[in-house]
Structure formats: C-alpha cells, structure tokens
Amino acid sequence: MHYIKAKSILSIRNGMNLYRGCQHGCIYCDARSSCYQMDHAFEDIAVKENALELLEAALKSRRKPCMIGTGAMSDPYMPLERDLELTRKSLELIGKHGFGVTLLTKSDWVLRDIDLLKRINDQTKAVVQMTLTTADEDLCRILEPGVCTTASRVAALKKFREAGIPTVVWFCPVVPFLNDTEENVRRIVGFCGEAGVKGIIHFGMGLTLREGNREYFYENLDRYFPGLKERYIRTYGNAYELLSPNAVHLEQVFREECDRYGIWHDNDRIFRYLSEWEEEENQLRFF
Numbered sequence: 001m002h003y004i005k006a007k008s009i010l011s012i013r014n015g016m017n018l019y020r021g022c023q024h025g026c027i028y029c030d031a032r033s034s035c036y037q038m039d040h041a042f043e044d045i046a047v048k049e050n051a052l053e054l055l056e057a058a059l060k061s062r063r064k065p066c067m068i069g070t071g072a073m074s075d076p077y078m079p080l081e082r083d084l085e086l087t088r089k090s091l092e093l094i095g096k097h098g099f100g101v102t103l104l105t106k107s108d109w110v111l112r113d114i115d116l117l118k119r120i121n122d123q124t125k126a127v128v129q130m131t132l133t134t135a136d137e138d139l140c141r142i143l144e145p146g147v148c149t150t151a152s153r154v155a156a157l158k159k160f161r162e163a164g165i166p167t168v169v170w171f172c173p174v175v176p177f178l179n180d181t182e183e184n185v186r187r188i189v190g191f192c193g194e195a196g197v198k199g200i201i202h203f204g205m206g207l208t209l210r211e212g213n214r215e216y217f218y219e220n221l222d223r224y225f226p227g228l229k230e231r232y233i234r235t236y237g238n239a240y241e242l243l244s245p246n247a248v249h250l251e252q253v254f255r256e257e258c259d260r261y262g263i264w265h266d267n268d269r270i271f272r273y274l275s276e277w278e279e280e281e282n283q284l285r286f287f
Contacts (some may be wrong), residue, residue, distance in 0.1 A: 001045045001080055009054035013275070016055065016070045018086045020046035023078040024106060024146040027220035028173050031073055034212035045080060052089055059097040066277045067125065068094050071104030079146075082109065091116040100125035102274045104170065106147045108156040114163055121165050127274055128160050129201075131170040134179040135187035142224050143175065150191070157195035168270060169200045171254075173207040176235070177228060180205055180244035182253050189257035199264030199273070205250040206243035214238075 010016055021042050022031060032042050040046060048054075059068075070076050076087040087103075091113055094101050101120055103110070110117075110128060120126040130153050134140050140149045157167050169192050174180050192200055209217060221229040236242045244250060258265040264273075 001047060002040070003049040004046045005050050006048040006054060008058070009048065009051050010058045010068070014066055014068050015072055016051075016068055016090070017072065017074045018048055018051045018070065018076060018090060019074040019078065019080075020048075022074055023080065024075055024144060026106075026144045026147075027217055028143065028175060028207055028213070029216070030208060030210075030213050032213040032216050033210045035210065036073075036212075045074075045078065047080070047084065047086070051086055052093065055090055056093050056097075059093060059099060062099075064277075065097070065099045065124065067100040067102055067275055069102045069104075069274070071129065075105050075107060075147075076103055077105045077107035077109040088113050088116065091120065095120045095123065098124060100277060102127040102129060102168075104129040104131070106131045106144060106153065108148045108152045111156050111159060114159065114165070117160075117165055118163050125277075127166050127168060127198075128157075129168045129170060129274075130157055131172070132188050132191065133171070133173065133175070135184050135191065136179070139179060142220075143178070154191045154195055157192075157197060161196040166198050167195065168274065169197050171200050171202045173203075174205045174244055174250070175207050176242055176244045177231065178225075180246055180250060182246075182250060185250050185253050186257055189254065189261060189263065192263055193261030197263055199266075199270040200254075200258060201267055201270055202254065202265060203267070204241075204243065205247035205254075206241060208241055210240055 020038065021040070021044060022029065023043060023045065081087050091101060095116060117126045117128065132150055132153060133143055135150060137149045137151060160167050171188055189200065218229045221232070255265055264270055
C-alpha cells in the first residue's frame with residue numbers, strides 16, 4: 001500500500017474510486033489490463049490520501065444532488081478498508097450533503113456500513129450491487145481467492161433486503177469451461193430471487209481477455225486447471241471476447257429464470273435505475 005494525491009475524485013458521471021488496484025486477487029480481473037496504465041503493482045494499492053477533502057468539495061460544488069457511484073474499478077471493501085475506512089467516511093459525507101449512492105462490491109464487509117446505507121436510503125436513495133459468478137463454493141475460492149464466497153454474499157444481500165435497501169447483482173464473468181453451465185445459471189438467478197434482488201446486470205455468457213489480465217488468467221489456469229490454458233488457446237486464440245460454446249442456450253435459460261422470479265435483466269433499464277435521481281421524491285424525503 002502507498003499513498004498518492006489525486007487531482008479529482010468524481011468522474012464526469014459522478015463515479016468515484018478511493019483506491020487504485022485490488023487485494024481480492026480474482027483471476028479474471030479486467031482491471032489488470034495494460035490499457036489502464038497502472039504504474040505500480042496491482043496488489044500495491046494506491047490510496048488517495050486527499051479523497052475525502054476532494055469529495056466534500058465536489059459535493060458542495062454540485063448545483064443539485066445526484067447519485068454517486070463507487071466500485072467500478074476498485075472494490076471499496078478490500079481488507080485495507082477495515083483500517084482506513086475511506087469508504088465509510090465517504091458514505092458519511094454523501095449522506096451529510098443529501099446525495100444518493102450506489103456501490104459495487106464482492107465483499108460481505110459492506111454490511112459494516114448498513115447503518116449509513118439505510119440512513120441514506122431513507123433520506124434519498126442507496127443501492128448495493130454485488131458480484132456473483134458461481135454457485136460452486138470451491139470454484140469461487142479459486143476464481144476470487146481474496147474475498148468471501150458466494151454464500152456469504154447472498155446472505156449479505158438478504159440482510160439488505162430486510163433493511164429495505166435495494167440490491168442489484170452483476171452476474172459476470174461467465175468463464176468458459178468452468179462456470180458456464182445451466183445448473184450454475186439457474187442457481188445464481190435462484191439465489192437472486194431468494195434475496196429479492198431488483199435486477200441482474202449481465203454482459204453475455206463469456207469472458208473478456210486482453211494484455212495484462214490475459215497473462216494473469218493463464219498463469220492461474222496452469223496452477224489450478226492444468227491443460228485448460230491450451231484449450232483456451234485452441235478455441236479462442238487471442239480473441240478479446242471469449243463466449244461460452246453454450247452461450248445461446250445459457251442466455252435463454254438466464255432470461256427465462258429472471259422472468260420467472262420477476263428480476264430485471266435489461267442492462268439499460270438497470271443502469272438507468274442506478275443513475276437516475278428521482279428529484280422531487282428525494283427532496284421531499286431529505287427535507
């Protein structure tokens with residue numbers, strides 16, 4: 001871990017990343033890709049030491065409240081968050097200034113901040129997004145070794161439902177020859193149904209690989225699944241998008257299961273929901 005000074009904290013679309021890099025070690029992580037031009041080791045987390053100062057200034061300068069998002073490039077609930085508490089302190093500022101928030105994580109450590117998220121949701125709007133990839137706990141420990149397994153994440157989703165906080169799941173990636181099965185699709189959507197998830201974001205039945213993350217992914221395939229790398233190379237070469245051979249069938253199963261549970265599965269609709277600021281309603285709730 002090392003500290004850096006950031007020039008700004010909110011993107012043009014009000015996205016925020018307090019950290020750069022990640023400790024979860026997910027073997028498929030696209031954020032490792034060379035195109036992001038990270039100038040330090042991915043696991044050597046860059047902590048934006050002036051993030052809170054920048055955030056408060058940005059919130060004060062906004063002409064009207066909006067949704068603030070975090071977690072797109074770096075999980076806000078990595079292990080170091082337990083000591084630094086930048087995410088928690090950011091939520092306190094977001095609530096103080098009457099903004100809404102949506103965050104994306106793979107960690108049940110997000111439950112630490114359920115009090116703040118409930119307070120924000122009661123005043124304006126808070127949405128918790130959680131990534132789920134596989135219902136197989138053993139496979140989950142390989143794919144995502146530095147974070148809690150799927151069962152713990154589903155339990156967290158249920159606790160947010162009980163608290164009245166809406167949730168969205170990211171079902172991705174679907175890793176060819178590993179979690180691209182009909183059983184996995186049905187179980188993941190079933191977990192979401194049990195947890196009362198509002199929508200599932202999904203980018204097709206496959207995986208993307210490019211320079212930087214491809215090498216790391218193949219190293220881990222050699223470590224845990226000997227021979228599978230060669231199958232990938234034979235099947236996909238150096239393609240960016242690696243669709244499962246069962247993609248068409250699995251996509252149909254996914255949509256049917258979502259419809260059965262009444263879960264949104266239109267990405268555009270879900271992203272609109274995550275970003276939209278219901279101004280009149282939220283102002284009345286806040287004031």
